[in-house]
Amino acid sequence: MTATLTPKTTATKPERTVSGAPKEKLASRTAAMIIMGVSTLYFLVPIWWLFISSTKSRSDFGSTAGLWFADFNLFGNIKDLVEYNGGVYLRWMLNSVVYAGAGALLGTLFAAMCGYALAKYRFPGRELIFNVVLGGVLVPATALALPLFLIFSQFNATNTFWSVFLPSLVSPFGVYLARIFAAASVPDELLEAARLDGAGEVRTFFSVSRKLMTPALVTIFLFQFVAIWNNFFLPLIMLRDQNLFPVTLGLYTWNSQVNQIPEIRTFVIIGAFLSIIPLIIAFLSLQRFWRGGLGAGSVK
Amino acid sequence: MHITHSKRIVALGVLAALTLTGCAAGSGTTTDGAASVDCTPSEGKVDLTYTSWIPGIDKVVDIWNKKNPDIQVTVQTGPNGNGGTYKNFFNQLNAGNAPDLGQIEYDALPNFRVQDGLTNIASCANVTESKDKFIDWTWNQVTFNEDDSVYAIPQDTGPMAMYYRKDLFEKAGIPIPTTWDEYAAAAAQIRDEGGYITNFPQNDVNWFAGLVWQADGEWFTNDGANWDVSLTSPESEKVADYWQDLIAGDLVSKVPAWTDEWNNAYNTGSDWTWISAVWGANSISSGAPDTSGKWAVAPMPQWNAGETAAGNWGGSSTAVLKGSAHPFEAAQFALWLNTDDEALTALNTEANLYPATKDGLTLPVLADGVEFYDNQKIYDVFADAANETNPDFTWGPTMTQTYSDVADGFGQVLGGTGTLGDALETGQTKTIAALEAAAIPVNK
Numbered sequence: 001m002t003a004t005l006t007p008k009t010t011a012t013k014p015e016r017t018v019s020g021a022p023k024e025k026l027a028s029r030t031a032a033m034i035i036m037g038v039s040t041l042y043f044l045v046p047i048w049w050l051f052i053s054s055t056k057s058r059s060d061f062g063s064t065a066g067l068w069f070a071d072f073n074l075f076g077n078i079k080d081l082v083e084y085n086g087g088v089y090l091r092w093m094l095n096s097v098v099y100a101g102a103g104a105l106l107g108t109l110f111a112a113m114c115g116y117a118l119a120k121y122r123f124p125g126r127e128l129i130f131n132v133v134l135g136g137v138l139v140p141a142t143a144l145a146l147p148l149f150l151i152f153s154q155f156n157a158t159n160t161f162w163s164v165f166l167p168s169l170v171s172p173f174g175v176y177l178a179r180i181f182a183a184a185s186v187p188d189e190l191l192e193a194a195r196l197d198g199a200g201e202v203r204t205f206f207s208v209s210r211k212l213m214t215p216a217l218v219t220i221f222l223f224q225f226v227a228i229w230n231n232f233f234l235p236l237i238m239l240r241d242q243n244l245f246p247v248t249l250g251l252y253t254w255n256s257q258v259n260q261i262p263e264i265r266t267f268v269i270i271g272a273f274l275s276i277i278p279l280i281i282a283f284l285s286l287q288r289f290w291r292g293g294l295g296a297g298s299v300k
Numbered sequence: 301m302h303i304t305h306s307k308r309i310v311a312l313g314v315l316a317a318l319t320l321t322g323c324a325a326g327s328g329t330t331t332d333g334a335a336s337v338d339c340t341p342s343e344g345k346v347d348l349t350y351t352s353w354i355p356g357i358d359k360v361v362d363i364w365n366k367k368n369p370d371i372q373v374t375v376q377t378g379p380n381g382n383g384g385t386y387k388n389f390f391n392q393l394n395a396g397n398a399p400d401l402g403q404i405e406y407d408a409l410p411n412f413r414v415q416d417g418l419t420n421i422a423s424c425a426n427v428t429e430s431k432d433k434f435i436d437w438t439w440n441q442v443t444f445n446e447d448d449s450v451y452a453i454p455q456d457t458g459p460m461a462m463y464y465r466k467d468l469f470e471k472a473g474i475p476i477p478t479t480w481d482e483y484a485a486a487a488a489q490i491r492d493e494g495g496y497i498t499n500f501p502q503n504d505v506n507w508f509a510g511l512v513w514q515a516d517g518e519w520f521t522n523d524g525a526n527w528d529v530s531l532t533s534p535e536s537e538k539v540a541d542y543w544q545d546l547i548a549g550d551l552v553s554k555v556p557a558w559t560d561e562w563n564n565a566y567n568t569g570s571d572w573t574w575i576s577a578v579w580g581a582n583s584i585s586s587g588a589p590d591t592s593g594k595w596a597v598a599p600m601p602q603w604n605a606g607e608t609a610a611g612n613w614g615g616s617s618t619a620v621l622k623g624s625a626h627p628f629e630a631a632q633f634a635l636w637l638n639t640d641d642e643a644l645t646a647l648n649t650e651a652n653l654y655p656a657t658k659d660g661l662t663l664p665v666l667a668d669g670v671e672f673y674d675n676q677k678i679y680d681v682f683a684d685a686a687n688e689t690n691p692d693f694t695w696g697p698t699m700t701q702t703y704s705d706v707a708d709g710f711g712q713v714l715g716g717t718g719t720l721g722d723a724l725e726t727g728q729t730k731t732i733a734a735l736e737a738a739a740i741p742v743n744k
Contacts, residue, residue, distance in 0.1 A: 058586065061560075085355070146391065153395035159376070236384050237391060240351055240376030240399070249379075253353065256383035259558060260579065260652065261355050262586030 047276070054273040058266050077270045089271055091243060092250040096229055097278060099246055103168035104225035111171045111220050115178020116209055120191065130179065136172030141227070145234045152238065163238040164246070168228045174220040181216035182209065218289040225282055247275045336448060339424035339628045344370075346629045350618075351376040352403035353385060356650030360643055364636060371629045373401075381405050381616075382700060386412075393417045393622055400624040401634060405616040406441045407506060407695040409452060410520075412619065413444060414697040414740055418451040419620040424631035427453075433639055437691040438656045442617055444522065444694075451619060453634040454656035456647070458577030458614035459685035460510050463584060465572045466596040466674070468495070476598055480542060483601040487551040490572050498573045499565060500547055501557035502710045505703040507613050508543075511575070512536045513693045514611035515603055520696035527696065527735060527742045531706070531728040532721075538603075540720035547713060547720075554714045563587035575600060577613035578654045578682040585672040592671070597678040599685065610685035612693075615656065654682065661686060698734045705730040 049066055054077060060070035081089055118130050148167055152158045186209045194204045210217070235249045242250065255268045350361065350373050358375040365372050376399055378385040386408055392398040393415075404412055412418050421427050427450050431439050438454035462477075469476055469486075472493050477483035487497035501507060509519060517535025521528045530536065546552045553571055555561045565571040567588035574580060584595060600610055618634040620627050637643050644660045647653040655661065661683040669675030696702060709723020735742040 058589070066560075149391055150395055153392075153397050156397070158392075158395075158397060236379070237388060240349075240378060240388075242377045252383070253377065253379045256380040257353060257355050259583070260380075262583055264355070 050269065050273045050276075054270045058263065061266065061269075074270075077266060078274070081267045081270050081274075084267055088242060089247075089250065089267070092245050092247040093275065093278075095244060096246040096248070096275070099164055099168060100225050100228040100278075103165055103228045104221050107169045107171045107174060107224045107228075108217055108221045110169060111174030111224075112178045112182075112210065112213060112217055113205065114175045115180075116182045116186070116205060116213070118175070118179045119182035120186065120188070120209075130176075133172045133175045136170075137176060141231060142233045145237050148234065149237045158238050159240045159244070161244060164231075164235050164244070167234060168224075168231070171220065171224050171227075174224060177216055177220055178213065181213055185216075186212045214289060218286050222282060222286055226279060229279060247271070251275065336420040336423040337627045339421065339631070341628045342626050346371045346626050348373045348401060348624075348626060348630055348633060349376055349399035350374070350401040350633070351378060351385065351389070351399045352618075353378055353380045353383075354403065354647070354651045354653065357647075359650055360637065360646040363642060363646060364633060368633075371633060373633055381408055389417065389621065390415065396623055398621040398623055400620065400626060400630045402619050402621050403455070403616050404452060404619045405614070406438075406454075407699045409441060409617060409619070410444070410522075410695050410697040411699065413451060414738075417622050419622055419624055419627050419630075420449050420451060421620050421627055421631040422448045422450040424628050426635055427631055430635055430639065433657050433659065435656055435658060435686050435689070437612070437689050437693065438615070438617075440691055441695075442619075446524070452617035453619075453631070453638050454615075454617050455638045456615050456653040457656045457686055457689075458510075458579055458612055458654065459682045459689060460514065460575060460577050460600055460611045460613050461678075461681045461685050462598045462600055463574045463576060463580065463595055464598060465569065465591070465594055467594040468493075468569060468572050477601050478599075479605050480601045480603055484542070484546065484551070487546055488549070491549075491551050495569065496553040496565070496571050497546075497551060498575065499553045499555055499557065499562060499571050500543060500710075500714065502554075502714055503703075503707045504557055505706045505710070506699075507576070508539070508706070508710075510577070510611035510613040511539050511543075512611075513690060514600055514609050515539050516609065516690055518693055519702075520694045522694060525741060527740060529696065529728055529731050529735070529742065531702070531724045531731065536724060537721055540724055544713070544720045567591060578679070578685075579614065579652055581670065581673070581678060582652050593674045595673050596676055597673060597681045599681060608684070608688045609690065610688040612686075612689050615654075617656075654679075654686075658687075696731065696735075697740055698731060698738065701734045702727055702731045 045067075052067060052069060053061060055072050055074040056064065056070050057073045057076075060073075064070040114133075118126060118133075144167070148163075149158060152163045157163055190208060190212075191204060194208050199207070229246075230248065231246075232248045232252065235244075235246050236252070239245055239249065242253070245253070251268055251271050254264045254271070258265045258268065348371065352375065357377075361373050361375050378388060381404065385402075386404070389398060389402055389404075389412070398417075409418075430453075434454050435457065438457060442452040442454055443449050444451070464476065468490075472489065474486050474489050475482070477486045483497070490497045512519065512535060515535040515538060517530075517533050517539065519529070519531050519533075519536065521530065543552075547554070553565055555565055566574070566584060567590050569591065574584065576583070581597075585592070599608065602609060618637060620630045620634065624630050637647075638655070639657050639660075641659075641663065644653075644655045644657070645663055645665050648655070648663065648665050654666075655663065660666075661679075666679040666683070667677065669677050670679075706723055706727035709718065709726050710720065712718045713720055713723060732742055732744060
């Protein structure tokens with residue numbers, strides 16, 4: 001998020017570039033470009049490798065250079081992947097989309113309501129609750145997987161859709177972000193005006209505050225979506241029925257069988273490549289809300 | 301204000317840590333024979349759960365489900381044992397919701413036995429009677445030589461033999477080695493031709509154990525009360541010294557196994573042989589597709605000319621886990637899965653499993669020549685190897701730790717420091733320490 005912010009703020013101050021010495025400017029700009037170029041390469045090369053490898057047949061994969069095309073076999077590979085084991089890969093993708101999509105949507109709603117309440121209402125124990133939530137930010141999700149497993153075991157609810165879905169709804173970081181953002185971007189005067197006009201608290205939240213909080217909500221949604229999509233340890237511990245697996249766990253399971261069934265290796269690679277596409281779509285389609293939101297904030 | 305805040309956070313963290321360690325600690329550590337369960341058939345329809353990471357196992361189980369409407373088995377899956385499924389089994393055993401049956405490799409069984417995770421099914425009908433159906437060494441793996449005890453049903457094995465590039469040996473006029481001395485001599489000749497006789501893998505410590513197994517060595521023994529660790533036994537040292545010489549003379553390649561580099565070494569003909577298990581046949585044909593028709597299989601080289609000893613690498617069992625409400629039905633299913641011809645054939649065609657029964661070795665699917673190996677009937681070689689495997693090899697209760705400590709040492713050797721003997725010695729010390737730390741009785 002900060003990366004998209006920085007160029008904007010410098011661009012709005014043109015007088016600075018005039019006063020800076022041209023030589024120094026060139027050097028620092030070159031250095032910045034090099035650093036950015038190197039890190040771009042660093043992040044993109046593995047994805048490039050993944051894409052290239054997805055297009056290769058099994059025999060080409062081992063015997064041709066890793067970073068350039070051999071015979072283009074992408075669609076044949078995808079067809080094999082989708083047909084393998086009764087199309088279980090598609091099932092995994094669907095599961096991931098449901099876990100991450102529905103989980104992030106509901107999780108964002110809860111986080112927004114909670115953060116908004118903490119920011120805008122005064123009630124005893126408010127700071128205590130907020131501090132506990134903050135503490136929750138510090139506890140990694142991985143550390144909670146095992147306790148969650150034991151709790152769900154008490155209710156005979158392991159190996160169910162809910163055992164992965166329910167814990168995904170909780171986002172302490174989202175609550176934190178929503179509170180900070182609500183405090184800064186939702187003016188009390190506006191809420192009072194809404195109340196005077198006869199809107200109830202719930203209606204005020206959904207029709208006034210929610211709109212003002214949109215950039216934060218998009219951020220929370222994306223964070224939560226990615227977190228659930230990549231969450232691996234919880235499903236690993238909870239699930240045993242492969243029809244419930246998210247795509248991460250499914251691919252890991254396949255990858256651990258490569259020694260036994262070497263053919264699976266191709267499926268793991270194409271499967272991994274296809275599994276990042278929804279994340280890319282989510283980012284590309286939602287990032288314009290960030291820009292809009294940031295602009296709206298700056299006017300105020 | 302700020303102080304209380306951070307205190308609260310610390311307290312939270314400590315709480316989480318406590319919960320974690322509380323769950324991770326093992327429960328029991330006894331090695332005495334556990335009483336066999338009361339094994340009577342259940343009334344009415346029975347539903348069993350079976351966790352296994354064998355690809356395609358559900359199709360095999362479907363055969364059973366069609367034939368046994370009153371005992372329905374649901375397949376559950378996950379990553380391979382050390383990839384997470386064993387850890388899950390232990391979590392589930394602690395929580396009391398483990399599946400009725402689970403796939404457990406032979407080298408992990410002692411760990412489950414020591415932590416009291418297995419049901420003794422010796423008193424279940426047909427179980428002890430099936431002893432003679434199985435290859436001798438596999439039965440010892442599932443009974444731990446305890447009286448009146450059977451903790452799992454053997455499923456598959458990995459008898460070892462030598463895969464070699466027939467064409468290259470012929471072309472260079474090098475005789476196929478039948479003893480380890482000849483193998484070392486061939487290694488030098490192949491090096492002169494610009495190739496390597498084989499690759500020494502850093503991480504496949506269980507492969508190395510298979511070689512020690514062939515040399516009549518043992519790494520662990522259990523006298524019923526105490527464990528003995530013998531990674532540095534004379535047989536083990538002999539194998540280590542032999543490979544140490546090959547490594548020191550640059551007669552073997554040193555690429556990490558199961559990588560593209562490793563596949564490539566075989567695909568391009570730079571590595572000429574592989575001492576490996578029966579399931580390795582598939583690894584070569586998929587990793588080195590360009591060499592189709594050029595490979596052959598011969599028995600492992602011997603320490604003394606004229607012997608026929610073989611080692612084993614891999615294989616797993618079907619165990620009835622602790623807490624199963626239907627041990628009788630579970631045991632019947634495990635027996636069917638691992639002895640019935642139809643099931644064994646399906647396991648072989650679906651997942652390339654090699655049966656652990658004596659009759660299974662002569663299954664029709666294993667009788668044909670294999671195209672990749674120039675239509676050689678390679679499974680005949682492995683059937684002989686399975687019958688020649690020393691029945692007395694025992695795995696220890698902390699194999700994951702032993703493997704990783706020895707592999708660290710092997711890595712140093714391949715990097716140029718220390719010897720394989722040193723690595724085994726470190727493995728020995730650390731294994732004893734690990735057993736003591738887990739309160740498992742061990743002789744020092």
